[in-house]
Amino acid sequence: MKNISIPLFLLVLFVVLVLVSTMFQVRETESALVTTFGKVTRTFTEPGLHFKWPLPIEQVEKFDSRLRILEAQLGETTTKGAVPVIVNTFVVWRIADPCEFFNAVGTVTEAEAKLRSQINDTQNKVIGRHFFSEFVNSDPEKIRFDQIENEMLTELQAATKGLYGIEIKEAGIKQLKISEDVSKDVFERMKKERERQTEATIAEGTAAAKKIKTDADSMQTELLAAADARAKAIRAQGDAEAASYYKMLEEDPQLAMFLRDIEALKKILEKRSTLVIGADSEPFKMLKKMPELEPKSKK
Amino acid sequence: MEEQNDKDIQEQTQDTAGQAVSPGYEYLSGALKVSFFLLKIIMIVLVVLFLVSGFRTVGPDEKAMVLRFGKIRGRGEARLLGPGLKWVFPYPIDEIIRLPVQKKINVPLNLFWYYVKPGEEMKEAAGEKTYASATLNPLTDGYCLVRGEKQSEAAAVTEGSDYNILHSKWVLTYQITDPESFFKNCFVNDSKLEAGQNYADVIEQNVNPMLQNLMAEAVVGAMVNYTIEEAMYERSAGVTEHVRRLLQEELDKIGSGITVVAVQRNRIAVPRQVEAAFQAAHTAVQTKEKTISGAKLYAEKTLNEAAGPVAGELLQVLRSDDANEQQLEFLWSQLAGKAQEEIANARAYRTKVVEAARANADYLRQILPEYRKHPELVVQRIYMDAIEQILDNADEKIFVQPGQSAGTELRVLVNRDPALKPKKETQKR
Numbered sequence: 001m002k003n004i005s006i007p008l009f010l011l012v013l014f015v016v017l018v019l020v021s022t023m024f025q026v027r028e029t030e031s032a033l034v035t036t037f038g039k040v041t042r043t044f045t046e047p048g049l050h051f052k053w054p055l056p057i058e059q060v061e062k063f064d065s066r067l068r069i070l071e072a073q074l075g076e077t078t079t080k081g082a083v084p085v086i087v088n089t090f091v092v093w094r095i096a097d098p099c100e101f102f103n104a105v106g107t108v109t110e111a112e113a114k115l116r117s118q119i120n121d122t123q124n125k126v127i128g129r130h131f132f133s134e135f136v137n138s139d140p141e142k143i144r145f146d147q148i149e150n151e152m153l154t155e156l157q158a159a160t161k162g163l164y165g166i167e168i169k170e171a172g173i174k175q176l177k178i179s180e181d182v183s184k185d186v187f188e189r190m191k192k193e194r195e196r197q198t199e200a201t202i203a204e205g206t207a208a209a210k211k212i213k214t215d216a217d218s219m220q221t222e223l224l225a226a227a228d229a230r231a232k233a234i235r236a237q238g239d240a241e242a243a244s245y246y247k248m249l250e251e252d253p254q255l256a257m258f259l260r261d262i263e264a265l266k267k268i269l270e271k272r273s274t275l276v277i278g279a280d281s282e283p284f285k286m287l288k289k290m291p292e293l294e295p296k297s298k299k
Numbered sequence: 300m301e302e303q304n305d306k307d308i309q310e311q312t313q314d315t316a317g318q319a320v321s322p323g324y325e326y327l328s329g330a331l332k333v334s335f336f337l338l339k340i341i342m343i344v345l346v347v348l349f350l351v352s353g354f355r356t357v358g359p360d361e362k363a364m365v366l367r368f369g370k371i372r373g374r375g376e377a378r379l380l381g382p383g384l385k386w387v388f389p390y391p392i393d394e395i396i397r398l399p400v401q402k403k404i405n406v407p408l409n410l411f412w413y414y415v416k417p418g419e420e421m422k423e424a425a426g427e428k429t430y431a432s433a434t435l436n437p438l439t440d441g442y443c444l445v446r447g448e449k450q451s452e453a454a455a456v457t458e459g460s461d462y463n464i465l466h467s468k469w470v471l472t473y474q475i476t477d478p479e480s481f482f483k484n485c486f487v488n489d490s491k492l493e494a495g496q497n498y499a500d501v502i503e504q505n506v507n508p509m510l511q512n513l514m515a516e517a518v519v520g521a522m523v524n525y526t527i528e529e530a531m532y533e534r535s536a537g538v539t540e541h542v543r544r545l546l547q548e549e550l551d552k553i554g555s556g557i558t559v560v561a562v563q564r565n566r567i568a569v570p571r572q573v574e575a576a577f578q579a580a581h582t583a584v585q586t587k588e589k590t591i592s593g594a595k596l597y598a599e600k601t602l603n604e605a606a607g608p609v610a611g612e613l614l615q616v617l618r619s620d621d622a623n624e625q626q627l628e629f630l631w632s633q634l635a636g637k638a639q640e641e642i643a644n645a646r647a648y649r650t651k652v653v654e655a656a657r658a659n660a661d662y663l664r665q666i667l668p669e670y671r672k673h674p675e676l677v678v679q680r681i682y683m684d685a686i687e688q689i690l691d692n693a694d695e696k697i698f699v700q701p702g703q704s705a706g707t708e709l710r711v712l713v714n715r716d717p718a719l720k721p722k723k724e725t726q727k728r
Contacts, residue, residue: 025369025391028483049368066486067553069509074438086437090512092553094484136523138447138461145520169553172516175410176444176523177437183464184434187572190463193448194576198583205587209594216598219614220605226617227606227638230631231645238649242656249663255670256663258678262685263659274695283683284698 021054031098032062043099061102063095067169070112072119074175083132084182088175089123091115091156093168100165111164118159119171126152135176149173353386353393360401361499362478366394371479379478397499398478403560406507408469410515413571414439431571435464442466442570443522445530463527467567471514471546472560475502480556485509510557517545531567539564607635 025048026032032044034052041058044050045065052058071090078084093115095101095108105111126148134144153171160166178186249256269275279287357363363380365372365387372378372393387393413435415423423429435442447461475481487505489498521541522530530538543562550557569577602610613630616623634642670677690696 027369027394028366028371030369047366047370049370064486064490067484067509067555068486069512071512076437090516092509092513094486136444136446136462138526140446140524143446143523145523149516149520170513170549172513172549173519174512174515175441176519177435177442178444180434180436183437186462186464187433187570190569190573191576194573194580198576198580201580201583201587205583205590208587209590212591212594212598216601219598219610220601222617223602223606223610223614223638224641226613227634227641231641234642234645235648238645238652241649242652245653245656245660248660252663252667252670255667255678256659259659259663259681262681266685266688269689270692273689273693274697275690275693276697276699279698279700283686287698 018054022051024050024052024060026050026062029064029066030062031065031095032060033098033102035059035061035102040099040102043097045098061098063098063101064108065095065098067092067094068108070115070119071174072116072123074177075120075123076179077124077127079127079130079132079135081131081133084179085127085132085135086175086177086179087123087127087173089119089152090172090174091119091168092170093166095165096167097165100162102165104164111166114164115160115166118156122152122155122159126155145173349389352389355385355387355395355397357382357385357395357397358399360399361397362400363395363397364478364482366396367392369394396482397497398475398481399499399502400475400478403472403474404503404507406471406473406510406514408471408511408514408518409441410511411441411443411465411467411469411518412566413441413466428571433572435570435572443519445522445525445527448526448528462523464570465522465527465530465567466570467518467522467530468565469514469518469542470563470565471510472563473510473557474560475556476558477556480554482556484554484556506557513549514542514546514562517542517549520545527569531569535564535567604636606638607633609633610636 024032026044026046028047030047032050033040034042034044036053036058037056038059042052052060069090069092071088074086074088076084076086095111101111105114129151130144130148133142134148136145137143149172152173153168156168156171160168277284279285355363357380359382361382363385364378365380365385367388385395387395413431415429419429442464443466444462445465447463485506486509487498487502489501492498492501521538524541525534525538529535539562542564543559546562547559550559568574606613609630613627613634616627616630631642666677666681
């Protein structure tokens, strides 16, 4: 017993050491490669437990294969019509082929540097192929923004394929700006446009108000005219009705005329009148002299 | 295995203790016994700790995955563990990855806002005016380009100049809805965790920059399709929806496992350099509305004065060719205002004329029999009555004795009553 325990302990220790130096894990988020005396011999993109020869024969290099973001610098470039634009492009990329990546660039920092210049290059090339009016246009049908981004992605993918062992998943323009001088012109134009709009709005308002007023006035005239016509009709109706009574007067026109004259006289002199009357007239002559009455004898 | 070794050593010690003779040896064996016993305890404690260290709690708003030797354990739905206490083999066999799947994370995006000088942030946030130079510096000031108004003049202006500038601030709310895709695809720097940190703690700081980039792309790409009016007022909901859609498409394309919960546009503003012009345009709209409502008021008043509340309806019926007589009569009866006055006057006239005519006729008929019998008496009586009445009504009466000779002239000086006013036409006809 005494003799076995210590070797057993050492054996266990040895086994553990061997396992630690020969086994390695590849995480879901990683890819790995094994180099034999510095040369890449095997790559592992599947996660799990893997084996290798211990150091210094074989060595493991692991790479995070998840999606990374890389922003290029905000830079000025020109469109097809020589309009200066300031754009900021970014890409979403990942390490796809650990072997290529290891041989070509090795580290993420190095890869990013390479990628950055590639982005600038492609960005300038693609933007230079399109007119500014394809980025933004008053006619939405003519905007080709998506297409430009897609072109950029396709070209970047083509340019990096088989070179760095990376995969570009997405390329996008995160900022689209114009040069400082141009912004001044844009402001001028925006102001002019608003001023024109302001004037148009006020003119519209005035015109609309005027129309409403004139409409109302003409409606009023029309209504009053209709009412006037109706009033005339009513009056005429009255006159006609009155005329029917005149027939009755025909029984003694002379008397009727007399009565009418009397009425007229009464009415005319009803108010504010001053009468100058000859003292000879009836019945005022009585003021001068008592009348002589002769009773009529009955026959 | 180590435990087994431990036991062997212990047994050895016990064997040797039995043959002990010298007190020194006895002391040594006693000391060894105690130390081996302590070692045993430590071993047991270590084993227990090893086992206990495998317990992990998955929070109620979390989902977890177990990586065994780096590979996600389980198949299908079993790959994702729900909340509760879980036991996994400790490092280096298993690794548990917990992801907050309920948490809604907000990411602000202020990339499209103008540069605010240090010290003016408070002022700016309160909506006060801050200094703006005549231009926008593309390196510091953020903005989006939006399309110009579609107009006939657009053809005349030079190519590419029909666009405008807008500032905006956004907030994205996202949620991790596919933990596996998220874990596999989104870069989270979990290899350099500080003590006490786990994967979930560093998600936001790692993922937010990517989301900000993708969101910015979506905003730039969406905004070019809208005019200032549309983006600010008419279709602002449409713009945020557009941004959400573009962003979600991108996120799905790269397999991020992230779902956009909401896109909010917190602020939107025209550049400060042109704000005054926009304000003027806005005021003009109000002025226009005011002018029009004033005119409407006038129209209403005019019509009301002319014919009352039924004016509009009446006019409509009058204008129509097949006017309903009954309806028309009804409307006339509802009339008010000037038109009504006129018609009322006409009615009064009719009544008066007719009544007068009838009265005359009646009177004549009544006195006719008597008149036929004594014409002179009747005439005289009527005549005298009339004279009496006239004289009674007269303000002044002057009697004149006519002169004998024909050439005599009579002059009467009558004082005009100052209270008398020129007779006015009180009636139209």
